[in-house]
Amino acid sequence: MNVVHLREVPPQRLRRVLDRSRADVFDAQRQREMAALLDDVARRGDEAVVEATARFDGAAVPVDRLLVSPKELRDARDAIDDGVAAALRQSILRARRYHEWLRPRELSIEELEPGLRAGVRFSPVASVGAYVPAGKGSFPSTVATMITPAVVAGVPEISVVVPPRPDGTVDPAVLYAVDQLGLDRVYRANGPAAIAALAVGTATFPRVDTIVGPGNPYVAAMQIQAQTRGVRMLAMLGPTEALVLADADAAPDLVALDLLAEAEHGSDSASLLVTPSGALAAAVADRLADLLSKLPEPRRTYARDALTNLGGLFVTDELDEAIAFANAYAAEHVMLHLRDPWAVASRIVHAGEILVGPHATFSTGNYAIGVPACLPTGGAARRDGGVTVLTFLKATSIAALDREALVRLRPVVENLGRYEGFPAHVMAVRDRPGTVSGGS
Numbered sequence: 210m211n212v213v214h215l216r217e218v219p220p221q222r223l224r225r226v227l228d229r230s231r232a233d234v235f236d237a238q239r240q241r242e243m244a245a246l247l248d249d250v251a252r253r254g255d256e257a258v259v260e261a262t263a264r265f266d267g268a269a270v271p272v273d274r275l276l277v278s279p280k281e282l283r284d285a286r287d288a289i290d291d292g293v294a295a296a297l298r299q300s301i302l303r304a305r306r307y308h309e310w311l312r313p314r315e316l317s318i319e320e321l322e323p324g325l326r327a328g329v330r331f332s333p334v335a336s337v338g339a340y341v342p343a344g345k346g347s348f349p350s351t352v353a354t355m356i357t358p359a360v361v362a363g364v365p366e367i368s369v370v371v372p373p374r375p376d377g378t379v380d381p382a383v384l385y386a387v388d389q390l391g392l393d394r395v396y397r398a399n400g401p402a403a404i405a406a407l408a409v410g411t412a413t414f415p416r417v418d419t420i421v422g423p424g425n426p427y428v429a430a431m432q433i434q435a436q437t438r439g440v441r442m443l444a445m446l447g448p449t450e451a452l453v454l455a456d457a458d459a460a461p462d463l464v465a466l467d468l469l470a471e472a473e474h475g476s477d478s479a480s481l482l483v484t485p486s487g488a489l490a491a492a493v494a495d496r497l498a499d500l501l502s503k504l505p506e507p508r509r510t511y512a513r514d515a516l517t518n519l520g521g522l523f524v525t526d527e528l529d530e531a532i533a534f535a536n537a538y539a540a541e542h543v544m545l546h547l548r549d550p551w552a553v554a555s556r557i558v559h560a561g562e563i564l565v566g567p568h569a570t571f572s573t574g575n576y577a578i579g580v581p582a583c584l585p586t587g588g589a590a591r592r593d594g595g596v597t598v599l600t601f602l603k604a605t606s607i608a609a610l611d612r613e614a615l616v617r618l619r620p621v622v623e624n625l626g627r628y629e630g631f632p633a634h635v636m637a638v639r640d641r642p643g644t645v646s647g648g649s
Contacts, residue, residue, distance in 0.1 A: 270373055454544070468493070
């Protein structure tokens with residue numbers, strides 16, 4: 210692991226670090242490929258999905274097996290050990306608790322001035338397609354962190370898609386987690402092809418209004434393309450990225466462990482240490498070299514790549530410079546190994562999540578705390594937050610006026626309506642029977 214001063218990073222290298230997965234997601238050729246696949250699924254439906262699943266996932270899944278059967282869902286519990294089942298139940302329980310706490314009241318309305326009442330009603334989106342990745346491993350925890358808030362929101366139609374294993378089966382832990390949430394609509398198919406099918410609707414896949422799910426650049430690119438068919442992409446959830454802010458008081462062993470935890474996701478991930486302490490960075494580099502040797506393949510290669518290609522160990526002149534870089538980077542995950550982490554947490558304004566102190570590890574955030582773990586990547590944290598119950602709710606404004614309030618508001622409507630050239634707007638308040646002149 211090389212330690213480099215942030216100000217000495219070559220501009221081209223710094224640009225690549227800042228762009229990370231975003232550059233791959235928006236690659237013009239990749240976007241064209243996903244547009245072509247979307248068109249193919251729109252034309253040929255399930256057959257195109259089956260062909261893509263065989264070509265990209267190496268799994269032969271006939272059309273009549275794209276939908277996971279009720280028996281497979283029931284049998285999933287017997288295929289996983291008790292520890293995994295209990296962990297998934299606990300993960301879902303804590304996620305449900307968090308999102309129930311976060312969910313706003315269905316209806317809020319009050320009188321804001323005499324005769325004028327206004328408010329908002331929150332209701333769930335009509336339908337959701339949720340993608341659970343499987344390309345680099347098994348991720349039943351994604352069901353807990355991403356789909357639980359949709360259930361808490363009350364989304365009436367939730368369709369789950371997951372790539373099959375080479376033998377055509379679906380990871381039983383994923384099916385068990387889905388079953389624990391009371392859902393039964395699960396489809397096995399190649400990720401981008403399944404997302405395309407949900408965007409356009411096929412004989413097997415229902416068309417959905419919204420799509421969400423983390424994945425590789427191809428998955429994210431297809432979600433972008435799906436928006437051309439009127440489907441809303443709920444969040445940019447590309448390859449994982451994590452940034453650790455640390456000072457001289459941090460323990461090198463702990464920092465190294467946390468950097469490695471996110472780095473092992475994949476070669477397209479990014480894991481960064483930013484610190485004003487060169488001594489800490491050097492110590493962390495030594496620890497990482499030892500820890501990497503303990504990882505099995507392919508995780509060892511994934512982690513090494515994530516720590517060198519798109520990540521790294523960066524030293525700044527002072528903590529303020531490190532904080533400024535963290536906000537410019539806008540990481541999916543930020544962890545604070547600092548003397549006063551809470552003081553710095555208030556200064557991190559662009560991040561998918563902030564884990565404060567050495568005990569709230571990335572892994573507990575992913576699996577056990579209950580806070581969102583499906584978080585914006587590629588710098589999208591500058592504009593988006595993580596997937597929560599709020600993601601699956603839409604706000605409908607509600608307002609009511611009595612006659613006296615209408616009279617008070619009439620001059621506003623008349624003046625603006627005349628200025629903007631909408632005479633019927635003016636007539637609707639000026640010529641309304643039963644109201645008196647409010648002047649203009």
